Amino acid sequence: MASKDRTQPGALEFIDATADVQSEPSRLPVTAGVANLRVMFSGGNLRMPVDLSIETSTGLHRGVHMSRLVRAANSRSASGMEEWLRWICREVNTTQPGTSVTSAFELPYDDQFARVSVRATERGALTYRFTVVGMTACPCSKKMIGVGHMQRAELTVVLSSSRALDSLKVIGRINECFSAVPKEEMKRVEEARKILEAQANPKFAEDLVRAVVSRFPDGEYVSARCFESIHLHDAVATWSAKPGWMPSV
Numbered sequence: 001m002a003s004k005d006r007t008q009p010g011a012l013e014f015i016d017a018t019a020d021v022q023s024e025p026s027r028l029p030v031t032a033g034v035a036n037l038r039v040m041f042s043g044g045n046l047r048m049p050v051d052l053s054i055e056t057s058t059g060l061h062r063g064v065h066m067s068r069l070v071r072a073a074n075s076r077s078a079s080g081m082e083e084w085l086r087w088i089c090r091e092v093n094t095t096q097p098g099t100s101v102t103s104a105f106e107l108p109y110d111d112q113f114a115r116v117s118v119r120a121t122e123r124g125a126l127t128y129r130f131t132v133v134g135m136t137a138c139p140c141s142k143k144m145i146g147v148g149h150m151q152r153a154e155l156t157v158v159l160s161s162s163r164a165l166d167s168l169k170v171i172g173r174i175n176e177c178f179s180a181v182p183k184e185e186m187k188r189v190e191e192a193r194k195i196l197e198a199q200a201n202p203k204f205a206e207d208l209v210r211a212v213v214s215r216f217p218d219g220e221y222v223s224a225r226c227f228e229s230i231h232l233h234d235a236v237a238t239w240s241a242k243p244g245w246m247p248s249v
Contacts, residue, residue: 023062029057029058029059030057030058031055031056031057031058032055032056032057032058033053033054033055033056033064033066033069033099034052034053034066034069035053036051036053037051037052037053037054037069037073038050038051038052039052039073041077041081041084041103041105042077043077043078043079043080043081043083043084044079044080046081048105048106048108049105050081050103050104050105051103051104051105052088052101052103053101053102053104054069054072054073054088054092054099054101055099055100055101056069056092056093056096056097056098056099056100057096057097057098058096059096059097059098064096065095065096068092068095068096072091072092073088075091080164081103081118081164082120082126082164083164085103085118085120085126086121086122086123088101089101089120089121089122090122093122099121099122100119100120100121101119101120101121102118102119102120103117103118104116104117105117107167107168107171109168109171109172111183111184111185112133112182112184114130114131114133114167115130115131116128116129116130116131116167117129124162125161125162126160126161126162126163126164126165127158127159127160127220128159128160128161128165128167128170129156129157129158129247130156130159130167130170130171130174131154131155131156131157132154132155132157132171132174132175133152133153133154133182134152134153134155134175134178134179134180134181134182135150135151135152135153135178135179135180135182135194135198136150136151136153136178136179136198136202136205136208136226137149137150137151137179137198137201137202137203138150138151138202138204139202139203139207140204142199142202147199148198148199148202149229149230150195150198150229151226151227151228151229151235152182152226152227153178153179153205153208153224153225153226153227154224154225154226154227155177155178155208155222155223155224156221156222156223156224157170157174157212157216157219157221157222158219158220158221158222158247159216159218159219159220160218173215173216174212174215176211176215177203177208177211177212177215178203178208179197179198179199179201179202179203180194180197180198182194204226204235204237205224205226205235205236205237206224206237208224208226209222209223209224209237209238209239210239212224212239213239219241220240220241220245221238221240221241221245221246221247222239223237223238223239224236224238
């Protein structure tokens with residue numbers, strides 16, 4: 001008699017609930033986990049979706065138990081993002097040591113959003129990455145003809161801290177580095193004033209990076225990209241506390 005196809009409906013009686021393929025032995029530990037895990041974060045005054053990447057070591061096992069990673073991410077609210085991430089690491093570490101978690105989200109401020117990511121382990125430094133959009137006016141054309149051509153600019157800053165940072169305060173300090181800060185809703189007179197504000201403070205991409213480093217002397221990495229308005233290319237500049245180092249967060 002032909003055996004019953006276990007993939008067909010009605011074959012649930014053949015499920016082996018004791019199967020644990022992940023725990024099969026392996027001689028080579030690798031780092032594995034989940035990425036692009038979208039969950040809701042609730043903490044303080046914030047409730048927003050975040051994208052999580054959770055990684056841990058397989059140790060001497062064939063694989064990680066991914067369901068445990070997902071369960072940890074959905075098991076608790078916290079007063080702050082950093083506390084939540086460390087708690088996830090602690091939960092996963094009870095069965096699968098060596099965990100790190102990175103959350104990526106868009107943080108609202110004023111009438112805009114900054115792209116932020118935070119990487120945490122159960123203990124040790126937290127690593128932050130902020131990407132903020134601003135405006136620049138070109139110092140060269142400003143010097144030549146009295147008007148600097150305008151461009152939207154983007155600053156990316158990587159910081160490490162043993163304590164949770166005030167992300168809104170960090171974003172405010174990054175905004176100080178631009179020629180001006182864009183605003184969504186403006187009347188014509190407000191637009192004119194915004195242009196004059198940028199023209200009074202022209203900056204190269206290089207100047208943006210220097211301004212950030214002066215405000216965050218313990219920073220790890222800074223990059224600026226100015227989306228040119230009169231060229232088809234972009235202007236870029238970078239700085240790293242360790243020459244040649246690029247952020248992974």
